[in-house]
Amino acid sequence: MFTFLLVLQALIAAALVTVILIQRSEGGGLTGGSPSGLMSARGAADFLTRATAVLATAFILCCIALATLAAMNQRTGKIDASAATPVQSAPAPVAAPTTVPTDPLAAAAGQAAGNGTAPATK
Incomplete structure (x- = not known):
């Protein structure tokens, strides 16, 4: 039942938006508005007002x-x-290492050279 009403509401909302946009306002609306159509301008306005x-x-x-x-x-x-x-x-926070190299590039260069230790920092 809930799904049916939800789909019905979406359809009603789409129809309501369409009817509102079709109506002629001071700006002219989205319709071309020829009075020689199926309904006269007055009849169309009454119908769209009632439909809204x-x-x-x-x-x-x-x-x-x-x-x-x-x-x-x-x-x-x-x-x-x-x-x-x-x-x-929550688990206890892990303490930061006490010896942090000040130059990360020097530490990476020491590891790339294969000596496992970082070169001395200033």
Whole structure:
């Protein structure tokens, strides 16, 4: 039921956006607006106004139904404690090495030379 209402709401929203964009406003709207069409300009305006009102009402009702269904699905009578795991403390931080070479390139050069130790640092 929830999935059906969710898809229905998406379709209503798309139709509502389309109807709103088609309407003629002060800027002219997206329609070409020839009065010699299937409906007159006045008839089209009345139809689009009614369609907007109907779609907006359907969208709000769908929102309320979805919120009600979501709230009903979240209600549980018991808390399942078997899935809970005990919280472990974080491990102790590792201390930084006491001898850090000041020149990383010199340390890399000492390792590349094969002598395992870094050259003396200043």
